[in-house]
């Protein structure tokens with residue numbers, strides 16, 4: 001096949017718009033390989049983020065586009081795979097052993113659904129094909145043991161220095177909630193919070209994770225500031241509800257992370273609309289478009305909007321969040337889209353040179 005044809009095919013595939021990600025494959029950083037086999041063209045799309053939920057759609061779109069571009073070739077085969085590499089954390093901090101990327105989840109204030117979003121984001125990243133951990137750093141009210149259905153269990157230490165993370169629904173997890181009871185956790189003050197969170201982060205034996213999602217304590221005060229300077233975060237996701245006041249607080253949070261150079265990956269608008277349990281009608285109780293406006297104002301993506309739906313509360317508080325309780329359901333699909341967009345936003349950040357070895361997923365061409 002002439003080089004010019006290869007380049008044309010690459011250009012055509014790179015220009016394909018993936019509605020789910022709201023970008024073209026080229027903008028999402030896809031590397032496109034074209035091979036001419038006997039009577040066929042094979043196109044391999046290599047992504048820097050997991051995308052199991054849209055892999056088949058991308059393959060279909062690529063096949064159709066290449067068929068239309070080169071009608072003389074009878075067979076086109078497309079395949080999609082991904083390799084997740086470490087992205088540079090802020091301030092040149094040393095990456096955490098066993099973890100390629102830390103994604104922090106923050107909120108300006110409590111009660112907006114930060115922990116619920118963190119749990120579902122972590123599980124959704126795993127469903128998309130990544131190795132994932134979830135660190136519950138919300139020491140004021142550690143809820144991940146309950147949300148993952150493993151409260152009452154205790155982590156063990158093999159070497160007397162580090163804790164082995166517990167495993168729930170296929171992800172590794174660590175929480176101060178495993179180590180102290182809730183009433184103790186509530187009275188901790190700033191410097192102690194920082195110390196405990198950094199210890200939990202660095203003294204857990206994480207195993208070869210692509211992403212460690214960190215559910216930060218709510219707020220944007222000194223504690224969050226100190227944590228953001230000690231923990232090597234690759235990017236932060238801000239959770240907010242659509243009300244005016246929550247938005248203002250979220251805006252302050254965004255500014256804080258900008259000040260300490262933690263890259264902002266985007267905003268998740270939680271409780272964005274109310275889903276009626278009787279008729280499934282969706283109503284924007286607190287006004288529509290707030291998250292999108294805030295994202296546009298700050299020049300960062302809106303990663304998704306999650307409705308106020310009592311199924312989310314019931315399933316998450318019962319230890320089986322929607323992503324695992326009903327993997328084919330609409331809510332799981334929304335969280336998985338948030339996960340893909342978050343990972344895609346992170347994949348656009350510069351790679352970290354200290355981490356040399358990505359985990360490569362090899363998929364068979366169809």
Ligand code: ADP
Nearest residue numbers: 110111112113114115116271307308309312313
């Ligand atoms: P935060 O971590 O911000 O304090 P949580 O994640 O603990 O907030 O959520 C507070 C409560 O709201 C929990 O009972 C949770 O189940 C519920 N909740 C969170 N998000 C939603 C949602 N989108 N729909 C319904 N309930 C939700």
